[in-house]
Amino acid sequence: MTDMDVLIIGAGVAGLAAARELCAQGHNITILEARDRVGGRVLSVHESRLPVPAELGAEFVHGRPPEIWDLIRERALAACDVVGEHKAVRADISEPLEEVPIDPVFESMRRFTEPDRTFEAFLRECPCDEEAKTRAARFVEGFNAARKERISVQSLVQDDDAAAKIDGDRAFRILNGYDSVPKMLLPPEARMELGAAVREVRWRRGSVEAVTERGVFRAERAIITVPLGVLQAGAIRWTPEPRSVLTAACSLAMGDVFRITFLFRERFWEDDVDFSFLHSMNPNVPTWWSTLPVRAPMLTGWAAGPYFDRYLDRPAEESAARAQDVLARLLRMDAAEVRRQTVAWYFHDWHADPWSRGAYSYTPAGALPARAAMAAPVEDTLYFAGEATETEGHSGTVHGAIASGRRAARQMLRR
Secondary structure (H helix, E strand, C coil), X not given: CEEEEEEEECXXXXXXXXXXXXXHCCCCEEEEECCCCCEXXXXXXXXXXXXXXXXXXXXXXXXXXXXXXXXXXXXXXXEEECCCCEEEEECCEEEECCCCCCHHHHHHHHHHCCCCCEHHHHHHHCCCCHHHHHHHHHHHHHHHCCCCCCEEHHHHHHHHHHHHCCCCCCEEEECCXXXXXXXXHCCCCCEEEECCCEEEEEEXXXXXXXXXXXXXXXXXXXXXXXXXXXXXXXXXXXXXCCXXXXXXXXXXEEECEEEEEEEECCCCCHHHHCCCEEECCCCCCCEEECCCCCCXXXXXXXXXXXXXXXXXXXXXXXXXXXXXXXXXXXXXXXXXXXXXXXXXXEECCCCCCCCCCCCEEECECCCCHHHHHHHCCECCCEEECCHHHCCCCCCCCHHHHHHHHHHHHHHHHHC
């Protein structure tokens, strides 16, 4: 057994942000991480053949959240605006995407927040035209990795308000790789135990024991930052159970995403169909994006929410081939030529990953208070952080996870 002030379970950005806050105040910290790396759902691939890192988890910085931009400025990282045209594929023609008339849908949504309801239920009452409602539904399901028949209207309004405060309609890339963020957050003073999956937490007020295959670690308090999907799966045994937190966790939902990045021999689509984002009605991979403004021979395909179901428990090679076929149809090319152009592809199954069990969380109708319930300390001993516990409208984001880790650390420091 090792005596420390605080145990932090999980070395994603929430856990690292909490560790940084506590180490700055002189506390002895041990971080227990099941994986063999830090970063959690931030996973950047650096290879010599890649012109820019391939991001298998978080990729975009949404807006100008200080949690990330302060780090970018601190280390003088290279960050660039995501620029370029959004194009749509209709009837085998790629064309500039006309102004998508979904703003009236979201403006109307603000009149339907009491009582809370699902986005699908709201759309049935929404007075906007059917095309706008269809596009809005596809946007919500794709961006939030959610299902329209479950996601909360109240949560969508809260998220929209929060994004507006940080220029959330803009997106940026960190050219050094998104994994620069967890690397910067990791405090050198903290003791790090990789490959130390926590199987059981035994606790009472003022004392916590975390049981791992590498031994038992003991501290006065613990901050638990494992993803929502891990809590919901019961991967950690609790003695006794923190009922309020686990009940709240079961009220929320974990969204799923299939995403795959291809490295090609050349940017063979550039002359005819150059784009930043390519949107289609294809249900297999409805959204693609390039690396603009960096002109690299790489494309990423994205299928989230209900569109993920086609990839559930399928072999990675089969999923990659399906994505290549979709891309060939959208670009009006022979599938064999797309395969010939392919140098490599990069993919991580977050749904099957036992330390993630999904991509990121969303709020079902009526469940908005659950995030605050998860963020409440338990007996001044257990504190929970992670994007699922973020209460200000930034759940599902890296900056929201960082904010939640800092919040948990400050809750502990105040007590």
